[in-house]
Each structure stands twice: as C-alpha cells, then as structure tokens.
Amino acid sequence: MTDDPTVLVIGGGATGAGVARDLALRGVDVTLVDRGGLAGGTSGRSHGLLHSGARYAEDDPRGAEECLRENRTLREIAGACVRETGGLFVRLAGDDPEYFEEKIAACEEIGIETERLDGDEARAVVPGLSEDVVEAFRVPDGVIYPSRLVAANAADAERHGADVHPHAPVDGIEVDGEGGGGAVRVRVGGDVDATLEPDHVVNATGAWADRIADMAGVEVGMAPSRGVMVSVEYDGLDPVLNRCRDPDDGDIVVPHEGEAVLGTTSVPVDDPDDYETADWEVERSVEECAAMLPAVADAPEVRRWWGVRPLYAPDEAGANRRGISRGFTVIDHADEGVSGLHTVVGGKLTTYREMAEVTTDRVCERLGVDAACETATERLPGADDPDRLDEFVERYGGANPTDAGVVNAAGD
Ligand SMILES: Cc1cc2nc3c(=O)[nH]c(=O)nc-3n(C[C@H](O)[C@H](O)[C@H](O)COP(=O)(O)OP(=O)(O)OC[C@H]3O[C@@H](n4cnc5c(N)ncnc54)[C@H](O)[C@@H]3O)c2cc1C
Structure with a gap:
C-alpha cells in the first residue's frame, strides 16, 4: 500500500x-x-553506448548537440555508471570518403572533439582492427551501464x-x-x-x-523498432568502434570488460512484447561488425538480446524506422x-x-x-x-x- x-x-x-x-x-x-x-x-536492453553525438552529427545536429552535452554531464555526475573509453569512426576501403569528410566537418561544427588517424595509426590504437580500415577519427564516445x-x-x-x-x-x-x-x-x-x-x-x-x-x-x-545485440568474449578492445557510413545494420561494437557487444538492426514491430526475433539479424550484425574487427566472427557468444526503440512518429507509415x-x-x-x-x-x-x-x-x-x-x-x-x-x-x-x-x- x-x-x-x-x-x-x-x-x-x-x-x-x-x-x-x-x-x-x-x-x-x-x-x-x-x-x-x-x-x-x-x-537495460540497449547497446550501452554513451553517444558523443558523432553518429547524428551531419543528419541531426540538434540531436548530436544534446548527446554531446549529456555525454559531458554524465561523465561528471555518473561515476561508475559510465566508462570513458573514447570511440573511433572507421572507414573501410569500400566506404564513401566524402561521407567521412562530411561527418568529421559536422562534428567539428558542433564542437565534438575529433582526431584524424590513418589506417596504421588506427590499428595501433585497436589491435586486431581490420586491414581494410583506411582511415579513422577519434570521438569522445563512452559506455553506459x-x-x-x-x-x-x-x-x-x-x-x-x-x-x-x-x-x-x-x-x-x-x-x-x-x-x-x-x-x-x-x-x-x-x-x-x-x-x-x-x-x-x-x-x-x-x-x-x-x-x-x-x-x-x-x-x-x-513506431517501435527492434534491434539485436550479440555479446561475444573479447579482450583488449578499448574504444567503441563505429562504422563511418550512413547508419545501417551492424555498425557499432561496444567494449564491455572482457566482452564486445555487436549490433544492431532496426525492424518495425507492432507489439513491443510480442515480436519475431530473426536469425538473419544476428548473422548480419556479427558479419558487419567483423568487417571492422575480424576476430569477433569466431569469438564465443556470451549472450544475445533484443531491445525495442521507443520511436515517436505519429504520422509515420512505418517503413524504414x-x-x-x-x-x-x-x-x-x-x-x-x-x-x-x-x-x-x-x-x-x-x-x-x-x-x-x-x-x-x-x-x-x-x-x-x-x-x-x-x-x-x-x-x-x-x-x-x-x-x-x-x-x-x-x-x-x-x-x-x-x-x-x-x-x-x-x-x-
Ligand atoms: C537495439 C537498441 C539499441 C540501443 N542502443 C542505445 C545506445 O547504445 N545508446 C543510447 O543512448 N541509446 C540506445 N538505445 C535507445 C535507448 O535504449 C532508449 O531510448 C532508452 O533506453 C529509453 O528509455 P525509457 O526510459 O524512455 O524507456 P524504457 O527503458 O523502455 O522504460 C519504460 C519502462 O516502462 C515500463 N512499463 C511499460 N508498461 C508499463 C505498465 N503498464 N506499468 C508500469 N510500467 C510499465 C517498462 O517495464 C519499462 O521499464 C537503443 C535502443 C535499442 C532498441
């Protein structure tokens, strides 16, 4: 009572x-x-990325500014609820170099601190990073528990x-x-x-x-949309990895102390309590993340879970959320x-x-x-x-x- x-x-x-x-x-x-x-x-079913705002910088600068502000605030007030890992945006050989330039310029415009690295410098920061990474830049991403x-x-x-x-x-x-x-x-x-x-x-x-x-x-x-995360055993990944391309399936790897969390997908659902969970989402997330960090493809899986985004779209027809x-x-x-x-x-x-x-x-x-x-x-x-x-x-x-x-x- x-x-x-x-x-x-x-x-x-x-x-x-x-x-x-x-x-x-x-x-x-x-x-x-x-x-x-x-x-x-x-x-508690998210990816656990403390966004720097870089993911949204060119497309949604206001949202990116919100992320940056709150990223800084949480580092001050949240202690061991967050972890300061830093993050990298990486461009693979087949990814659009103009998008990379656009993203880094948008980050600078907003005030998100960046530092350019060539492929070898990025591999020195992240042992095991793919040989296909041609360039990268650092951002102040982190991890949330x-x-x-x-x-x-x-x-x-x-x-x-x-x-x-x-x-x-x-x-x-x-x-x-x-x-x-x-x-x-x-x-x-x-x-x-x-x-x-x-x-x-x-x-x-x-x-x-x-x-x-x-x-x-x-x-x-x-207009809720589901996404899968797959946690695999992985030691030695320090920063968050983001694929530098238009947001797509499997473009973020989040380090979680001895684990790497791979994901994710975005599929519309009608009922946030009752939705299909498909194998292709797991396979695609692992495959796409392995394009950045090849060893995760064969790493033992620890657990997998789905979460449902609380997207608000009163006029949304529901196609690509x-x-x-x-x-x-x-x-x-x-x-x-x-x-x-x-x-x-x-x-x-x-x-x-x-x-x-x-x-x-x-x-x-x-x-x-x-x-x-x-x-x-x-x-x-x-x-x-x-x-x-x-x-x-x-x-x-x-x-x-x-x-x-x-x-x-x-x-x-
Ligand atoms: C796949 C995926 C990955 C994501 N990754 C990230 C990320 O890396 N970084 C990031 O910043 N954001 C991420 N997000 C987004 C983020 O997780 C959400 O926007 C945020 O957690 C939503 O929080 P909330 O409190 O609004 O909703 P919720 O955490 O869903 O809280 C709503 C609560 O309402 C309760 N509830 C429902 N019905 C009732 C009822 N009848 N009575 C009482 N309680 C009820 C539920 O049990 C639930 O606990 C991700 C989302 C998804 C789906």
Missing part, C-alpha cells in the same frame, strides 16, 4: 527514474512504478523522499470528464495493489507509451482533455537526464512549483563506489542484459 503522491511516474527506465529523481530533488512528492525490475525495458544508472537515479529519488516500486504494473486509468478537470486515478497492481489518485501522472513507458495513453483515452503515436528522429518529445495531454497527464517518449539512453529535466520543468509549471533542476550538477549516490551501485541494482530487480557481464547483482 502507498499513499497518493503528488506525481505518479509510470515506467522505471532511465527516463522515468530520471524524472522521479528530478522531481524529488525539487521537493515534489513522487512515486515511481514499473511493471518489472527497473531498467528491464529498453534501457544502464542497470547502475537507472538504479542510482531511483536510489537518489528515494533518498529525497520518493517511493519506488518495481513489480507494480499499471493496469487501468480512469479520467474524470467534464467538470472533473481531467483528474486521473491509476490502478496499480503487483506489489502496490491500490488505486492511486495523484495530482499529476507522467507516462514514461517508452515503447509501451501508447498502451498507457490508451487507458487514459488519449493518443501518443509510437532508421529515418525517424532520435530526438525526444514531451506531450501535454491537456489538449485532449486530460490535464493531469504528460507523456515523454523518444530520445536515447544518453539523453535521459535532459528528457527528464524538460519533462519535470513542464510538470512543475503545471503544479506551480518553482524550483530549479539540480540533476546536471548533483552527483549520483554511489557514483564512486561500484559495489554500492550494484547493491542499488539488486534492490530494484537485478542486472539487465546490456551490463549483465559487468554488474555484480542478482535478480529477484
């Missing part, structure tokens, strides 16, 4: 945990619920008075109609087992956002008669904090709360202590596929 909070945040991925932390730091009484363990949705990041946000929210409930699915929502001002009652099952009447609700359920919206009789418009913006959107459902509900969707793991800040600003404005955001400067609890971070992970449901090989925490 839990008391009615001022704000109920539905969805304990990076975005929802970030909103709960931000609200709690601003003195707002908040409850966070997730249907499973925290980060068990897309956040999402289970730790989400758990640390939730722990800080709790430390500032929030209630956090994993294993508490939202089963239904009632909205008061005319005269009721769009007030919202939320039926929460599992460990909460109560109907809550918060002043405001934040729908941070990512790829599942349409379902919560549907319960409240409003619309969002998600790589083209949908990776920017984020905050929707105020007051326009549809539900003044007590905001939805936040899209974005990336890298930009979760900024997504949370913008959402919290809007909610605070609605509630009349005048307090500044502190999440960009206040370090996360346990940031310097990986064991403590892993205790937080254990408290909220255990490690997830992305960082299962790094985080030392059992599930529940």
Whole structure:
C-alpha cells in the first residue's frame, strides 16, 4: 500500500527514474512504478553506448548537440555508471570518403572533439582492427551501464523522499470528464495493489507509451523498432568502434570488460512484447561488425538480446524506422482533455537526464512549483563506489542484459 503522491511516474527506465529523481530533488512528492525490475525495458536492453553525438552529427545536429552535452554531464555526475573509453569512426576501403569528410566537418561544427588517424595509426590504437580500415577519427564516445544508472537515479529519488516500486504494473486509468478537470486515478497492481489518485501522472513507458495513453483515452503515436545485440568474449578492445557510413545494420561494437557487444538492426514491430526475433539479424550484425574487427566472427557468444526503440512518429507509415528522429518529445495531454497527464517518449539512453529535466520543468509549471533542476550538477549516490551501485541494482530487480557481464547483482 502507498499513499497518493503528488506525481505518479509510470515506467522505471532511465527516463522515468530520471524524472522521479528530478522531481524529488525539487521537493515534489513522487512515486515511481514499473511493471518489472527497473531498467528491464529498453534501457537495460540497449547497446550501452554513451553517444558523443558523432553518429547524428551531419543528419541531426540538434540531436548530436544534446548527446554531446549529456555525454559531458554524465561523465561528471555518473561515476561508475559510465566508462570513458573514447570511440573511433572507421572507414573501410569500400566506404564513401566524402561521407567521412562530411561527418568529421559536422562534428567539428558542433564542437565534438575529433582526431584524424590513418589506417596504421588506427590499428595501433585497436589491435586486431581490420586491414581494410583506411582511415579513422577519434570521438569522445563512452559506455553506459544502464542497470547502475537507472538504479542510482531511483536510489537518489528515494533518498529525497520518493517511493519506488518495481513489480507494480499499471493496469487501468480512469479520467474524470467534464467538470472533473481531467483528474486521473491509476490502478496499480503487483506489489502496490491500490488505486492511486495523484495530482499529476507522467507516462514514461517508452515503447509501451501508447498502451498507457490508451487507458487514459488519449493518443501518443509510437513506431517501435527492434534491434539485436550479440555479446561475444573479447579482450583488449578499448574504444567503441563505429562504422563511418550512413547508419545501417551492424555498425557499432561496444567494449564491455572482457566482452564486445555487436549490433544492431532496426525492424518495425507492432507489439513491443510480442515480436519475431530473426536469425538473419544476428548473422548480419556479427558479419558487419567483423568487417571492422575480424576476430569477433569466431569469438564465443556470451549472450544475445533484443531491445525495442521507443520511436515517436505519429504520422509515420512505418517503413524504414532508421529515418525517424532520435530526438525526444514531451506531450501535454491537456489538449485532449486530460490535464493531469504528460507523456515523454523518444530520445536515447544518453539523453535521459535532459528528457527528464524538460519533462519535470513542464510538470512543475503545471503544479506551480518553482524550483530549479539540480540533476546536471548533483552527483549520483554511489557514483564512486561500484559495489554500492550494484547493491542499488539488486534492490530494484537485478542486472539487465546490456551490463549483465559487468554488474555484480542478482535478480529477484
Ligand atoms: C537495439 C537498441 C539499441 C540501443 N542502443 C542505445 C545506445 O547504445 N545508446 C543510447 O543512448 N541509446 C540506445 N538505445 C535507445 C535507448 O535504449 C532508449 O531510448 C532508452 O533506453 C529509453 O528509455 P525509457 O526510459 O524512455 O524507456 P524504457 O527503458 O523502455 O522504460 C519504460 C519502462 O516502462 C515500463 N512499463 C511499460 N508498461 C508499463 C505498465 N503498464 N506499468 C508500469 N510500467 C510499465 C517498462 O517495464 C519499462 O521499464 C537503443 C535502443 C535499442 C532498441
């Protein structure tokens, strides 16, 4: 049983945990619920790349700037939830040299630090890099451990008075109609087992956002797309490897302490809980990543998993979802008669904090709360202590596929 909070945040991925932390730091009484363990949705099933922004630089400079800003912020506040590995963009012999020049120029324009390397210099940085690599440039990519990041946000929210409930699915929502001002009652099952009447609700359920919206009789418009990651045994890879070409299948290798995570694909799905997982996605991801780092083709597989991108595209026909913006959107459902509900969707793991800040600003404005955001400067609890971070992970449901090989925490 839990008391009615001022704000109920539905969805304990990076975005929802970030909103709960931000609200709690601003003195707002908040409850966070997730249907499973925290980060068990897309956040804990991602590639784990702390983007520098270079991937989006020429195509989506605003998104790239967001990544760069948050990359720098997370290095300051997140400690052992992230790892500073650096990254390389590599061009293989058959890849377009003009695209390489365009990418590096766009990075410089945005302020993403780069350093050019010829093929031999790149091979000196990455032993085992393909002989087909003709040139490369360094970028400030890194690695995120999402289970730790989400758990640390939730722990800080709790430390500032929030209630956090994993294993508490939202089963239904009632909205008061005319005269009721769009007030919202939320039926929460599992460990909460109560109907809550918060002043405001934040729908941070990512790829599942349409379902919560549907319960409240409003619309969002998600176009989720799945992608596979394959983790293989691999020692000695320091930086993230990105193939320098138009984003395509299998163009990123992320180092995860003794493992290399290969991926990914982008295939539209209708239902984020029930979708096909195809062998060709695994084969293509391994094959394309092996074009950069040949030894991964024969490396023993440790685990494989799929994640579903929370892409927002209300007008999207649904063909190639790589083209949908990776920017984020905050929707105020007051326009549809539900003044007590905001939805936040899209974005990336890298930009979760900024997504949370913008959402919290809007909610605070609605509630009349005048307090500044502190999440960009206040370090996360346990940031310097990986064991403590892993205790937080254990408290909220255990490690997830992305960082299962790094985080030392059992599930529940
Ligand atoms: C294949 C792939 C690779 C990616 N790689 C990267 C990367 O390397 N770097 C990067 O920055 N981004 C990456 N992303 C994007 C990133 O993972 C997501 O944008 C981000 O994690 C979304 O976080 P979220 O909190 O919004 O959603 P989620 O993490 O999905 O959180 C939503 C939560 O809502 C919960 N929920 C759903 N329904 C209910 C309900 N009824 N009641 C209660 N709770 C509910 C779910 O259990 C879930 O935990 C990747 C995405 C994919 C799919």
